Amino acid sequence: MSTSDNPSTALGEPGTSLGEPGTSLEGRGASKGVIRIGTRGSLLATTQAQGIADRLTANGHPAELVIISTAGDTSTAPVAQIGIGVFTTAIRTALRDGVCDAAIHSYKDLPTAPEADLKMAAVPERVDPRDALVSRDGMVLGELPSGSTIGTSSPRRAAQLRALGLGLEIRPLRGNLDSRLGRVANGELDAVVVARAGLVRIGRTDAVTEALDPVVMLPAPAQGALAVECLADDAELVRILAELDDPSTRAAVDAERAVLAALEAGCTAPVGAIAEVVESIDSGGRIFDELSLRAGVAAEDGSDVIRASVVGPVDRAVELGERLAAELLELGAADYVPGH
Ligand SMILES: NCc1[nH]cc(CCC(=O)O)c1CC(=O)O
Numbered sequence: 001m002s003t004s005d006n007p008s009t010a011l012g013e014p015g016t017s018l019g020e021p022g023t024s025l026e027g028r029g030a031s032k033g034v035i036r037i038g039t040r041g042s043l044l045a046t047t048q049a050q051g052i053a054d055r056l057t058a059n060g061h062p063a064e065l066v067i068i069s070t071a072g073d074t075s076t077a078p079v080a081q082i083g084i085g086v087f088t089t090a091i092r093t094a095l096r097d098g099v100c101d102a103a104i105h106s107y108k109d110l111p112t113a114p115e116a117d118l119k120m121a122a123v124p125e126r127v128d129p130r131d132a133l134v135s136r137d138g139m140v141l142g143e144l145p146s147g148s149t150i151g152t153s154s155p156r157r158a159a160q161l162r163a164l165g166l167g168l169e170i171r172p173l174r175g176n177l178d179s180r181l182g183r184v185a186n187g188e189l190d191a192v193v194v195a196r197a198g199l200v201r202i203g204r205t206d207a208v209t210e211a212l213d214p215v216v217m218l219p220a221p222a223q224g225a226l227a228v229e230c231l232a233d234d235a236e237l238v239r240i241l242a243e244l245d246d247p248s249t250r251a252a253v254d255a256e257r258a259v260l261a262a263l264e265a266g267c268t269a270p271v272g273a274i275a276e277v278v279e280s281i282d283s284g285g286r287i288f289d290e291l292s293l294r295a296g297v298a299a300e301d302g303s304d305v306i307r308a309s310v311v312g313p314v315d316r317a318v319e320l321g322e323r324l325a326a327e328l329l330e331l332g333a334a335d336y337v338p339g340h
Pocket residue numbers: 106107108109193194195197198222223224225226
């Protein structure tokens with residue numbers, strides 16, 4: 001980042017020292033240089049981060065990417081074994097160490113615990129939150145013969161697939177999106193389930209055999225959404241990044257993650273949730289927005305799925321999520337959430 005390159009002729013003269021109006025934080029682009037955006041280095045991560053950088057640049061705030069390697073990139077162990085924040089902790093550390101100015105995460109990878117020194121400056125409009133089936137012979141889920149192998153290392157996806165009772169064989173699957181698709185293309189697996197949003201972002205929507213309806217497969221809380229963070233005390237950057245915020249997406253994600261937090265479950269728990277802003281109409285014929293939230297918890301062996309839903313005010317997103325989690329717990333959800 002280049003700092004001010006004002007000629008030094010005025011140095012030492014009264015009233016021209018640093019901190020003079022106009023040389024401080026007025027416009028990071030002008031005074032502090034390019035906004036450095038920390039991101040993982042996968043094709044998916046760099047594509048989505050570049051999209052954010054491009055939008056900031058178009059808004060008059062030049063931005064560039066800084067690639068950060070995370071535990072999830074250096075280890076091939078199942079995510080559930082590496083621990084909490086496998087894809088996000090290293091990026092947050094880079095932010096705190098001043099290696100980057102802002103951080104972009106796939107929102108669903110973020111732990112639910114709040115971080116007081118960090119600000120969720122923007123939640124941009126999200127893409128399709130549904131999971132996608134990618135199958136070898138173009139067969140949709142209901143057509144796959146009993147005994148078909150399906151790759152996923154997500155307990156949430158595995159539990160919901162087992163609950164369908166189709167006799168599908170679940171196989172572990174990790175690695176970047178391309179290598180996951182490759183396992184189907186090379187015949188190793190009959191199908192895989194991945195986030196549709198990831199395929200959309202890397203331009204591989206063509207690979208999707210079926211977008212799984214949430215009635216069949218509840219997506220992970222915050223799936224398909226991005227989290228744009230910076231240091232809470234960087235007021236100027238908070239304001240710049242806020243231009244990218246989509247309030248409807250933020251409300252939906254807040255509600256979904258409130259379910260997860262209230263169940264004291266992490267991103268590897270068999271918990272799904274999806275919220276959307278929907279139009280409603282009151283008795284006087286006035287149209288207004290409401291938040292519709294569905295969530296569920298599945299037994300790992302697929303023997304049971306507990307689901308519930310709620311509709312309420314958009315500005316009560318967290319409360320709605322907490323209420324729905326309480327309902328799920330009343331229905332016995334605690335049995336299926338590890339550590340609960
Ligand atoms: N945990 C890995 C991860 N984090 C975000 C996405 C997909 C993109 C998104 O949901 O925003 C993926 C891959 C997947 O679930 O298939």
